[in-house]
Amino acid sequence: MVTFFWCLLGLLTCGYFALAGYDYGVGMLLPAFEADERRRRQTLGALGPFFLANEVWLVAAVGVLFGAFPHLEGKVFAGAYVLVVTLLLGLVTFTASMQLRSRRPDARRGAWTAGIVGGALVTALSWGLFLGNLVLGLPPTGDVLAFFNPYAVLWGLGFVALFCLQGSAFLAVRAPAELTGRAVRLARAFSAPVVAFLVIATVWGFFALSGVTALGVGVAVLTFVAFAVFRLALAARRFRVALVGSMVLSACPALLTGTLRFPTVLVSSAYTLRVEEAATASGTFAVLAWFAVPAVLVLLVVQWLTWRAHRHPLDQRSLLHF
């Protein structure tokens, strides 16, 4: 049961990064497209039908973290307090700006647009810093500045590039036909920084960490495979395959933090926490399973149907909303 819920938590967390990653990517890439309102609406409109459903994967993941692993949640969040707070500030700004930006036809929207771009950037940076620190161990020894150690900063910058890459792959699939060329060029441009991040983070991690599980090594391999699939599919102009490759790629860092030392789930200078110690009681697991399993199944089906219905690029008939 413990392992099952650890996998469920992994599914929700990876789902969040695979889906919401391109939301932030598209948000950060807004300045790369012409500033006229029509273009902006089309770029944001590409996200439209998926946006609300993508963001809440995080809410569900944190809910399962709290319900199934109450003894881990506090250590992870309070242990990286400043980073989680900046993450939330970015996330709130991005999500609210996105939803409120286009609600009035005749209104000025500059501030909301800035909120989308800035919020997405802060979110991406904070996620990278947070996960980078989580890989090394939480909380880091030292004061607040210890969160901004070189390895974590590398992850922060790497996440910005990673989400931008994913966002451009998404736009290649969903943006109107006249924007596809621009999206593909952006996807190529972000490949170099992403590959640099992956290689440096892997080699550095190889020397900095000890006791990495075989599963963790497998995830590291998967990361490079996903990147290769992305590049090959992009070259072959199979944009949907490239998008799936970039989504798997974005989910890999989170997958890595969950498998790196499993069944140890958290290390710090003072202690190590194993998954059984982090877990709730077996009776609570049974209650959770009754609700969680059907809910996640319904959700996967409904979101899959949403994807099927909106898999084509935007056209003149598309509802934009955002």
Added chain:
Amino acid sequence: MNALPVARLQFATTTSFHFLFVLLTLGLVTLVAVMQTRWTLGGKPELLRMTRFWGRLYVINYALGIVTGIVMEFQFGLTWTGLSAFAGDVFGAPLAIETLVAFFLESTFLGLWIFGFGRLPEWLHLTLIWLVTLTAYASALFIMLANSFLQNPVGSRLEGGTLHLDDFGALFSNPALVASLPHVLSAALVTGGFFVVGVSAYHFLKRTTEVEFFRRSMRIGVVAALVGSIFVVNQGFAQFGELKMYQPDKLGGAAVGAPLGAMIALGFAMFLCAILGTLLLVRNWLTKARFLHYLMVAAIPLPFLAAIAGWLVRELGRQPWLVWGKLRTADAIADVPAGQILFSFIAFSLLFAALAVADWVLMARVAKRGPEPVGDPGVPAELPVLSGV
């Protein structure tokens, strides 16, 4: 510096903002669902335009409900780590179920509803708004269930220094939940009702030409406000009896007196307004009774004020306990430097205040603008693209 008051203030501020938005979300979505149902059953075309107009306001309000909710959820792990360590085995379950069954599904269905306008079969589209409504109510149920557990920790036993779950069913029959859940749900209905009535009254004051549109809206709003305020007052007083069973001294505390008095006064004021509002149902008075229109516009904020007061009564009255009789608030705070908590408190408060003001200004402008003219299915003039709601 002591971290405890800052952390408490931070949670109170976040929750207050969250409450202001979800209350209207819950009330308004119910009325939108009723409007859409009546249209689908073969009602006048006005009902479809009403669904779009009130739905648009609902969606604007919904945005801030989500973001404040996310911050609230994270705060359990950020500042109140003692709660999950002590009671996580019990308290975590309803919270996790809320996010999965309710929040997660609600947003997914809402996305489908927004993008399904005019695209999906009418019955399927109607089903979606009802699913959004039901999951929103499920959300309220599980959050109130979790809160009621903090008020009165039933269904659990203390063993080895932590709480363990004995009987999940007992959480549902918790006396702290039984009277308070209908109280909160009817408060939401009142909030939605007063909002619809107030905005409609504003348009009558401005001598709108959309008489039929706002006459129908006002009728639905008045009924919701009246039914809601009867229940909210009734269920409010019903809690006095229940309270004696689990927190007998709660209402005697000094901190609780002022908000309790304010809530009761506001409750009766709203009840009076709702009764006066029913006068608007008399056909010819509707467009003429300007005094009543002014009153109804002024009454829009009352349910929000009452809700904040009610929340203060419930939560301040629980102090100094986080889990009543079992865990003190002071013992649950995380080991985080006070300076960092102060930083996050200031940052969250400023951000929420700015976003809330922007959101309300936006709602006011969209509300003032009124529905799209007939024959124009929501196409903004300057763009050759369609908007969902």
